[in-house]
Amino acid sequence: MRDEGSFSNHFFLPDFCRDSTLLLVILIAELLAVVLTLAHSGTSEHFWRSLALISLFVQWIALGWVALLCRLGAWLNRLAPAAAAAIAYAIVLLITLTVSALTVWLANRVMPSTTGDTSLDAQFVLRNALICAIVAAVGLRYMYMQHEWKRNIEARTGARLAALQARIRPHFLFNSMNSIAALIRSRPTVAETAVLDLAEVFRSALEEKDWSTLSEEFELSRHYLALESLRLGDRLQVEWDVESDLGDVRLPALSLQPLVENAVYHGIQPRPEGGAIRIGAHRSNTSLHISIDNPLPSDSTAQHRGNGIAVSNLKERLALAYRGEARLETRVDDGRYLVQLTLPMGDNYARHDRG
Structure with missing residues (x-):
């Protein structure tokens, strides 16, 4: 695990190599899987099977981009915050598209389509990309707001320490x-x-x-x-x-x-x-x-x-x-x-x- 001290105070992305960050991502991904299952599962008997499949799919995407962001964290830390956010956003979308495409390819290998219609496959990939784009944008915005709040607290605490030293x-x-x-x-x-x-x-x-x-x-x-x-x-x-x-x-x-x-x-x-x-x-x-x-x-x-x-x-x-x-x-x-x-x-x- 990388020591948190290596991350800049101006870097708003968390350290994805930390166990606590990984656990948080897994929990959020599972919550998203539950929401998607509730939205698509029409009957109760299909719920648990759908939840298992969607959870597997979502967790593979989440673990994929967490692993890549962990690997690239030190390099992203040296970039400007806007550039780091844009690259992280692109990584999340790329991982989602890749896993979605591999899922479609594997499904077609296991259960070949008799009609040859690929429009449903394209809709599946594009729908996943859209959901990912929205969730990633909200997540990055939340991380940025948390970072700004933390910096404000640090500034206020620094001012209090200076006042304490003067007192x-x-x-x-x-x-x-x-x-x-x-x-x-x-x-x-x-x-x-x-x-x-x-x-x-x-x-x-x-x-x-x-x-x-x-x-x-x-x-x-x-x-x-x-x-x-x-x-x-x-x-x-x-x-x-x-x-x-x-x-x-x-x-x-x-x-x-x-x-x-x-x-x-x-x-x-x-x-x-x-x-x-x-x-x-x-x-x-x-x-x-x-x-x-x-x-x-x-x-x-x-x-x-x-x-x-x-x-x-x-x-x-x-x-x-x-x-x-x-x-x-x-x-x-x-x-x-x-x-x-x-x-x-x-x-x-x-x-x-x-x-």
Whole structure:
């Protein structure tokens, strides 16, 4: 199977070599076969026999052009979208005409016509070509509209990521600088470490990339929490429960830091006694499970409102990055606000970074 990352973001045809695409084509072809059978089968006793024959015919056509488009996918990807669509449309029509002609030839060999009338054969081929032309045109239009919708989502998500990167700067920067300034004379070593932490946080936040690794995400969160501990002191406690050998797992950049920030600002900061943030990660089969939870403040309404912005933003980004196969769930359990991420693992979801 060809890796999806090899397909251009401007290429609206799907990767026909993928199992999911092949399954979808087979299901659509079978649905078309059922519709054609219902339209032509006059009696119920002939329905199943007609459905079997029409399904065999339609599936051969569908598998034929899927195989050819899979083979030519890399070449079509280098063409302009209009040219690629025209060639794909011609391929579908050509395969349909070829299979229809071969079906007529085979039928005449098995059951030769006694009248020698070929008009019915020509009508059969032309009717199939017309049906194929309509279905292919609708299908290509649907693929194009889906592609444009996806590009719009990507643009909006990119804008949200840029806004997220900008949002990390103002209040956090001022608080950190004030803490560092207060430490320069009394605890210069701690102040120097804090400057390095601040530099790492902003280096990660300003770096233009779509994907990161779990170790990088946790490292960014550690630098961020180290700076916040200067301001909150013993009120901020962090408990880590991270399974080993997960550092190289890839996930969208800036997935965890906003959730950790919300845990601090809407869970720890409003509580005079502070509390503990618990961060965990473990593997289950082919999925990565990440959890971040914090104690609820006395004013739970403000806490939920603050977390909702980051959660809705992250949900949209995960839906695009993992094609709907990721889950982000939130709940209140025993006086704590819990965010759980379930992400599929594998290189199929790791797209090329920007920049």
